[in-house]
Amino acid sequence: MAPESSPRRVRVALAALTVLVTALAGCAGQPGEQVVNEPQAAGDPAVAATDERYSESTPGADPTTPAAAAKTGKTGEPGSKPNKPAETAEPDPGGADEPNQPATTNPAPRQEPPPAVKRGTTRPPITTGPPQPGRENSATTRPPVTTGPPQPPATTAPPPVTTGPPQPPATTAPPPATTAPPGLDFGPDECSEGNGLPLHDGFQNGGRCVDTEMGEVAGAADNPSLLITEAPERVGVNQPFTIRVSTRNLVRDRFLPAGQGGYYVDMSILTAQGLVRGHFHTACRVLTSTEVAPEPAPAPAFFVATEDRQGGSEPDVIEIRVPGLPQAGTFQCSAWAGDASHRIPMMQRANQIPALDSVRVEVG
Numbered sequence: 001m002a003p004e005s006s007p008r009r010v011r012v013a014l015a016a017l018t019v020l021v022t023a024l025a026g027c028a029g030q031p032g033e034q035v036v037n038e039p040q041a042a043g044d045p046a047v048a049a050t051d052e053r054y055s056e057s058t059p060g061a062d063p064t065t066p067a068a069a070a071k072t073g074k075t076g077e078p079g080s081k082p083n084k085p086a087e088t089a090e091p092d093p094g095g096a097d098e099p100n101q102p103a104t105t106n107p108a109p110r111q112e113p114p115p116a117v118k119r120g121t122t123r124p125p126i127t128t129g130p131p132q133p134g135r136e137n138s139a140t141t142r143p144p145v146t147t148g149p150p151q152p153p154a155t156t157a158p159p160p161v162t163t164g165p166p167q168p169p170a171t172t173a174p175p176p177a178t179t180a181p182p183g184l185d186f187g188p189d190e191c192s193e194g195n196g197l198p199l200h201d202g203f204q205n206g207g208r209c210v211d212t213e214m215g216e217v218a219g220a221a222d223n224p225s226l227l228i229t230e231a232p233e234r235v236g237v238n239q240p241f242t243i244r245v246s247t248r249n250l251v252r253d254r255f256l257p258a259g260q261g262g263y264y265v266d267m268s269i270l271t272a273q274g275l276v277r278g279h280f281h282t283a284c285r286v287l288t289s290t291e292v293a294p295e296p297a298p299a300p301a302f303f304v305a306t307e308d309r310q311g312g313s314e315p316d317v318i319e320i321r322v323p324g325l326p327q328a329g330t331f332q333c334s335a336w337a338g339d340a341s342h343r344i345p346m347m348q349r350a351n352q353i354p355a356l357d358s359v360r361v362e363v364g
Helices: 002-026 045-055 066-072
Strands: 225-230 241-248 276-286 302-306 316-322 329-339 356-363
Touching: 225 329, 241 276, 241 329, 241 356, 302 316
Parallel strands: 225 356
Antiparallel strands: 225 241, 241 316, 276 302, 276 329, 329 356
16 A cells, blocks of 8 residues: 555645645735736837736746646646646545655745736836937936026136226237437537637637626516518618617617627626516628528628617617618618627527517618
């Protein structure tokens, strides 16, 4: 009887193992998990992919389990017969003396059930904005959430804040600095620094050095002026005539006779009102040509100095009587002011016309 009881025990163990595996397969949903089946649209690629993925046999699963049989319609390997229900063990009539004991065959290792399908997590992530090339249905295409107005790029520097009038470009070269004029080449101001000429002695001699200081100069508004206001255009030889002369700012009270050594010996001197003290001269000379400057040396045909202790800041008129000119020709009749030393009075500015005037008189 022992040989017959061994196969029977094996069959009982196999049947128990089958029932255990079937129970394990039925518990595919693990405790605490809930499968959410959301309604899916027909042709949803996520549903199709999910169905296809989970329609395949899970590696390591027992193909003989009822779950596998429900998928394939078979209970074993291809070509195998359907499993029969487990036979109920009958007591061995000849083995009453040996009690039934569990099979000693080790049960098969527990197979891990396939992961539960969470249909709610199989949808592709929602994307916003236009699809990016090669990145459709990708969670990385979701743009970052921003709030507030759009900001300029971080690398864009804000424009500099300027105040006041616009400044020239930094690259603009400054105007060239004006160079100071060269220093004046001063000459000698004393006779000892000159050409070694003898000193002037107050008489009308040339080739001398006058060491008299020039003296005082009046302001521009007080500088003396002179004008010939009337003179004949034509007279006969030795015919007397009159020349009218007007002066301003000239006090005619100072005259040292040159014939007595009073020439170029006094400096220029002003009155308390700032007017030049002096006199004026009148002379007429014949011109040998009206195209070039005349010879300076010949003595004039007529000369007179006027010192009448008159004159001042207001203009006045003096009559000069000419006794007549001795020869026919064109004569230059002139009048000019003189200071105490017979020099034309100095002027404040170089562009002021000195106190002098001239006219032409035809004699013949």
